[in-house]
Amino acid sequence: MTLERLDAALLREVEALEAEGRAKAPERVITGYLPPEGERGPRYRLRGVDREFIRMNSNSYLSLSNHPALIEAADRATRDFGVGPGAVRFIDGTFVHHVELEERIAAFMGRPAARIFNSAYTANLGLALAISSKQTFWIGDELNHNSIIRAMRIAAVPRENKAIFRHNDVDDLKQCLEGVPEGIDRVIVIFDGIFSMRGDNAPLAAIDAACAPYRDRWPEGLVTVVDDSHGIGAYGATGRGTEEHTGARADIVVGTFGKAFGVNGGFVAASEAVVEAIRQKADTYIYTNPLSVADAAAAKVAVDLTDGEEGRERLANLLDRTRRFREGITELGWESIPGPHPVVPLLVRDTARTRALVRYFFDDGVLVVGLTFPVVPKGDETIRFQVNAAHTPADIDRVLGVLESFPG
Numbered sequence: 089m090t091l092e093r094l095d096a097a098l099l100r101e102v103e104a105l106e107a108e109g110r111a112k113a114p115e116r117v118i119t120g121y122l123p124p125e126g127e128r129g130p131r132y133r134l135r136g137v138d139r140e141f142i143r144m145n146s147n148s149y150l151s152l153s154n155h156p157a158l159i160e161a162a163d164r165a166t167r168d169f170g171v172g173p174g175a176v177r178f179i180d181g182t183f184v185h186h187v188e189l190e191e192r193i194a195a196f197m198g199r200p201a202a203r204i205f206n207s208a209y210t211a212n213l214g215l216a217l218a219i220s221s222k223q224t225f226w227i228g229d230e231l232n233h234n235s236i237i238r239a240m241r242i243a244a245v246p247r248e249n250k251a252i253f254r255h256n257d258v259d260d261l262k263q264c265l266e267g268v269p270e271g272i273d274r275v276i277v278i279f280d281g282i283f284s285m286r287g288d289n290a291p292l293a294a295i296d297a298a299c300a301p302y303r304d305r306w307p308e309g310l311v312t313v314v315d316d317s318h319g320i321g322a323y324g325a326t327g328r329g330t331e332e333h334t335g336a337r338a339d340i341v342v343g344t345f346g347k348a349f350g351v352n353g354g355f356v357a358a359s360e361a362v363v364e365a366i367r368q369k370a371d372t373y374i375y376t377n378p379l380s381v382a383d384a385a386a387a388k389v390a391v392d393l394t395d396g397e398e399g400r401e402r403l404a405n406l407l408d409r410t411r412r413f414r415e416g417i418t419e420l421g422w423e424s425i426p427g428p429h430p431v432v433p434l435l436v437r438d439t440a441r442t443r444a445l446v447r448y449f450f451d452d453g454v455l456v457v458g459l460t461f462p463v464v465p466k467g468d469e470t471i472r473f474q475v476n477a478a479h480t481p482a483d484i485d486r487v488l489g490v491l492e493s494f495p496g
């Protein structure tokens with residue numbers, strides 16, 4: 089047995105990605121974490137680089153990943169039960185921390201029940217397997233996350249049973265609803281709550297109103313699903329995400345513990361029947377080990393903290409730093425997409441300039457993400473900044489200072 093032929097074929101495929109400009113850059117390796125000190129927020133060390141970095145590319149919006157209460161909860165759960173579950177959920181791999189986390193996140197999202205997954209990615213796949221049928225029609229926003237697109241594929245939704253509406257365009261959504269063919273039993277309208285590359289939110293109230301006249305059109309109804317992975321914890325007055333921000337609700341919510349909550353894992357919050365269907369039908373739930381008890385215990389503490397006074401304080405910090413940063417980039421004459429979310433895109437609109445700016449930030453100790461053609465269309469080249477609650481005003485000013493000094 090040799091991998092020679094396969095290796096050669098795969099190398100050609102990766103070279104093609106490189107030639108198209110779609111290949112991922114080599115991964116940087118974090119080797120050190122420096123806790124906040126005085127005026128300075130957390131810093132990171134990278135392998136092979138003699139410099140400290142501010143992370144402006146972390147999804148850990150509330151900066152809970154290094155919170156002593158989460159670390160203590162993870163430690164205690166590990167001491168009590170060990171590091172691995174030993175089996176999948178239905179073969180006695182269900183521990184008290186899994187169940188408590190499900191109850192806690194269901195209550196936080198105001199839903200009767202919830203089911204946890206290893207990630208929001210696998211939650212979307214599992215949800216699709218659980219709620220799709222041969223006569224289900226899917227309608228999604230054109231900028232939906234990759235996991236939603238994959239979810240429709242894994243659920244074997246045929247081309248003729250799906251439609252895509254223009255980003256946040258409710259009139260186009262109505263057109264899609266009008267175009268649902270004969271013979272359909274149920275319709276699922278699915279969209280990101282916060283769009284991760286832009287920081288804008290789905291117009292949930294308008295989507296709900298657009299769907300209302302269609303609710304009784306199909307025998308098994310119309311269901312809205314919001315994947316609010318970037319919103320929950322980080323958005324809305326109490327961190328309940330896009331639903332809270334817009335004052336409207338979706339029928340099913342998908343979220344993650346791996347962003348604002350600072351841990352790992354995903355979830356679906358919905359009715360008891362949907363959650364039981366997941367347990368019975370969602371392969372990405374059934375046939376894989378669950379989160380470790382350490383992750384589950386830490387995530388529950390993260391939800392508790394978010395739902396209390398400390399969460400409010402962290403959210404207030406996050407809003408304040410985000411506002412400071414957004415105002416700063418506008419004052420410096422750069423273009424962004426307005427809004428209160430901590431994803432702050434800087435629209436550079438040129439591939440070479442975006443690359444040069446990403447490099448310039450790196451050389452000055454700031455980690456950011458650049459999106460260039462062909463990953464985004466020509467003219468949409470962007471740098472994505474993500475503000476976290478532990479960034480200090482001095483950190484924000486330092487990043488703005490680097491931007492101001494960029495000679496390009």
Ligand SMILES: Cc1ncc(COP(=O)(O)O)c(C=O)c1O
Pocket residue numbers: 206207208209210233235280281284315316317318343344345346353354
């Ligand atoms: C909308 C959306 N869904 C799902 C995910 C995946 O989250 P997780 O890391 O929990 O799989 C992301 C994150 O990149 C996302 O933006």
